[in-house]
Amino acid sequence: MTEDSPALEIPPPREDRPPMKANLLNAMQKANTSLTPLFPYMHPGAIVPTGALFIGQPGKDYGQFYHHNTVDEVIIAFVAEGGNLRTGQLYNGGRVHGVNSFMKDQTKAGSFVLFSVTQRQADPGEVQTEAISLLCEACRKPLFKAEFDATPGPEARELEHPFPSINAPPERLAQFNADPAQRECPECGHDNPPFPLHQWGWTDYAEQSKVMARAKQLLLAAGEG
Numbered sequence: 352m353t354e355d356s357p358a359l360e361i362p363p364p365r366e367d368r369p370p371m372k373a374n375l376l377n378a379m380q381k382a383n384t385s386l387t388p389l390f391p392y393m394h395p396g397a398i399v400p401t402g403a404l405f406i407g408q409p410g411k412d413y414g415q416f417y418h419h420n421t422v423d424e425v426i427i428a429f430v431a432e433g434g435n436l437r438t439g440q441l442y443n444g445g446r447v448h449g450v451n452s453f454m455k456d457q458t459k460a461g462s463f464v465l466f467s468v469t470q471r472q473a474d475p476g477e478v479q480t481e482a483i484s485l486l487c488e489a490c491r492k493p494l495f496k497a498e499f500d501a502t503p504g505p506e507a508r509e510l511e512h513p514f515p516s517i518n519a520p521p522e523r524l525a526q527f528n529a530d531p532a533q534r535e536c537p538e539c540g541h542d543n544p545p546f547p548l549h550q551w552g553w554t555d556y557a558e559q560s561k562v563m564a565r566a567k568q569l570l571l572a573a574g575e576g
């Protein structure tokens with residue numbers, strides 16, 4: 352280090368963005384969705400750690416989809432019993448990665464995986480895009496793709512900006528589920544089953560996000576009255 356090359360320094364956090372910590376076990380004990388952000392910070396450049404929990408039981412079927420993301424995601428298998436990743440294993444799935452239960456046998460009682468999935472939001476001025484896609488279960492040809500803008504707003508926080516990865520898909524997948532024409536494979540004619548949305552909890556997250564954002568507005572209005 353010389354006077355001409357100053358040390359790289361990370362500035363201290365802003366006063367209105369204090370450092371936060373969470374216990375992943377406590378967080379996922381009561382999360383309403385299989386993937387949930389642990390902290391409210393969603394702004395450009397923010398590190399966004401989430402928790403992910405899948406639980407095996409007889410008859411369970413999480414299905415499978417592909418997640419497309421223009422930012423990287425780093426997965427740590429915190430604890431797994433019967434998982435495809437072992438406890439402590441680190442994994443980067445790439446910008447397009449398959450998502451399923453991550454269990455060897457999702458119908459086996461006692462199996463579970465508890466992951467953290469961490470992404471770094473796009474920097475200011477950059478576009479962040481995500482998509483969810485499905486393949487035909489019979490011939491593996493692309494069947495469905497829902498793309499959505501996930502560009503973080505300048506001061507985005509989770510309450511006003513629910514995590515797009517879980518907030519955007521339910522509506523589009525519900526349309527897919529309700530429309531047999533969309534589920535019929537144009538290649539092989541296979542009648543694909545509806546995506547098992549109810550296993551993922553995303554609909555609850557989207558609904559509770561709407562209600563809590565409205566609750567904040569009402570609370571602020573009451574304070575002004």
Ligand SMILES: [Zn+2]
Binds near residue numbers: 489490541
């Ligand atoms: Zn097909």
